[in-house]
Amino acid sequence: MVLALELDIRLPDKNTGQLVSQLHRQLRTAIVSGRLRAGTQLPPTRKLALELGISRNSVVAAYDLLLSEGYLSGKVGSGSFVNEMRGLRSGQRRRPDSDFTSLIAPLWRRPPTIPSTSVPKTVSYDFRFGHPDVAHFPHHIWQRLSGRAMRQALRRGEEAGPPEGLQVLREAIVQHASFSRAISCQPENVVVTNGAQQGFSLLAQVLVQSGKTVVAIEDPGYRPARLAFATAGARIMPVPVDAEGIVVSKLPRDAGVIYVTPTHQSPLGVTMSARRRTELLAFAETHSAVIVEDDYDSEFRYGDRPHDALQTFDESGVVFYVGTFTKSMFPSLRLGFVVSPPWASDALIAAKRVADGQCAAILQATLADFILEGHLARHVRKMRSVYSTRNDTVLKSLIEHLPDLLEPIPTSAGIHCAAFFRTPVDINDVINRATNAGIAIEDLDRFWVAPPPRSGLAFGFSAIDESRIKDGIALLAKILT
Template identity: 45%
Template sequence: MDVHVSLVGRRDLAGQIYRQLRAAILDGRLRAGEALPPTRELAARLEISRNTVAVAYDRLAAEGFLESRVGAGTFVRETGSAARGAPAASPLRPRRGWDGLDLWPAPMPGVTWDFRAGLPDVRLFPYEAWRRIMAGLLRPSALAGAGSAGDPAGLPELRAAIARHAGVTRSVRAGARDVVVTAGVQQALDLIVRVLLEPGDTVAVEDPGYPPARMLFEAAGMRVRGVPVDAEGLRVDALPDAARAVYVTPSHQFPLGMPMSLPRRRALLDWARRREVVIVEDDYDTEYRYGGRPIEPLQSLDADGRVLYTGTFSKIMRPVLRLGFLVAPPSLHHAFRMARYVSSWHAEVPAQAALARFIDEGLLARHIRRSRREYEARHRRVAELVGEWFGDRLALVPSAAGLHLSARLTDGADDAELARRALDAGVGLYALSEFAVTGPPVRGLVLGYGAVAPPEIEAGLRRLRDVIARPA
């Protein structure tokens, strides 16, 4: 293996090598059974005498850290020491706000019935087609120009493909130049914060709403204000006067599920125009709509260029494919390109090229059509069973889109406690109260059906019915 040893000055060279290798073994950087470079090789690399390296190796062997094997080389011995981390004592402290954040959602290992919202069924993904495209892109001839990172805004062919896809499937008005490729919606929000907002600015979010978005704004030093939603979506009349930005999910409110009505969308655009506020539209799963009139995005209704539109491919493809996009007006093109450059330079080039081809060959559209039929059947089945089995305890929020359904608890029971008991019984789901921002929490359950195979939906909901029926 490649062992890093650096020498400071020319005094006690054997001692320096000894101390650095001993520390690496104790820290766990060099593990038991790993081979060290031959003394001749390490000496040549350090431009010192081979005998000097041999002295250090002999000392480590005498102390039980190394062992020599005839004809094989020198290896690290089992020391029984656990790997050591960075020094525990440090004067460095994070900026205010980071200590109060926790990962969301909390891990749910080993659940039998996974009703968590937002998870697609990875078994529906056309892996063979994706593998074929990736294999072609990873051939040496295809990688001839891969030494250049390319445009921080993304590969031109992917930006063009996204613009076409979003225009056809979402009615988004965008050309390739308006698209910035991101590592999902969360990075798009991070770019927006750094380009348009200042610490201390007020950001209005839906209440209940998407926790990672709120956490990102808070970590950046924003003042986050929750705005209540009703059957028509975000209540524009409750928006704070001080808001500099509004984050909304108008096509499918997260987590409740209702769309924002057309009058309410127009009212929000008018409010933002009068107050010179930016609207961040998160359209996270609009491809999965199962009935009713299509929802026109705020971005397509916007005549003033105040809406920044974000989307992701994680819900329709695979969560591990961290690719999304941001659509911005021309006045922000340069700033977003530079913000992308200074934060992470660019997204993974092979994955970008593969997604562009996946879209252009019609494979994404075909996958969406197939998976939409599957998810619509699951949506219908979950709604039927909740009505039959939980009608006296849960009231479904009307929704005709997405990968989850939400239901309010009619008796005001502790939804967090119900979610904990369900997890103990092998059912993973979210409590609606987890999504509260600043207002009183809505009590209920969020039932995702993307990751639950159809034969398991009934069994999982039957187990949940047993949990709810049992007294706490």
């Protein structure tokens, strides 16, 4: 294919005798730099001469030089093509990579690793947590609503939506949060995000002063949230967790931000007690700190009375509530939200505008209809029953097959449960044995900042049914004992 030669070729006056050498040099530079890619057919000599306002003989002479030097192949008159230039091309200068690493922020010179979400092909028993059971999701309803949202968007010819999210979705989120979590908020205080992780990143940008702000996090805790604050330059302070949740008495007095998962602690699964919640809110008010409440799988409760969100009891405007639809619907949805105190809403919306402008409008409209028509509430009720049975199956199987090895941690919510080893073990050896047997399982050690006092395992049950839960734990017991 012959391409127009869109190069800024500047030639001297015709009387200087430099036409051929200058044309040759500029074409060679374009080839060496990659501006003219391998396989590109140069314009015919007659056409290029006409475009440049010079004689055809001058163009033929320049092409002949490039042919003789190996930059072109073919013959003048039948087409001339740019050759592949392998190795270090003449005219290029390349500095070693080490010259550039100083430009990378220190945290990213050895990027922190986040476990892969993909399932290895060799896995027979998938106990990883955070992966909802999509087989039960009403895909046909979602498809119908998505098609309707697409047609409506095309008819309206709308431009990009507001950074804080479509009004209809924010109103739907207010209704959902009020019904499911007793949260009282207004649409103007809701910011729609691309998943909970973007919510953490936006909050880190708004709340953290690099090198100054102390962020207290649960230890063990959810690592991606910790990294979001760390990349913003926060001083991370791990705080221990016990059977009642984060230990408020261990919070640093200069903490500016406190990150917690009160309804279903990640990864231990404990629920923060009412007494501890009162202490935490009082601490934040007394020390002028804010709380980031991650309520990632609170919809799924088993046998226990509902626990209201921390934000429900916040009378001082110190709690930022982060929610997501990933766990209750399907992972690739990637939509979440932040309920912000009124004093921080404008800053959070501005940060969202800078980050990516907006979330996908058609996806937002589809989700709004899914909530407002009651499909989300029905799906959550259905999955609460499914997950409750699986949670019981995990606990019974651990008691039956591994009573002397693992001590389950009681939980009344969420889509995973955890267990501590009763005696010291080589956790890497345990994980390797499980992996070799086709069992994908999470170890608790990687959630700690400080050295873990006890090793343990976390059993996700959202992506595995009851029969395979029993078989998988029986097999785990066999390879460990």
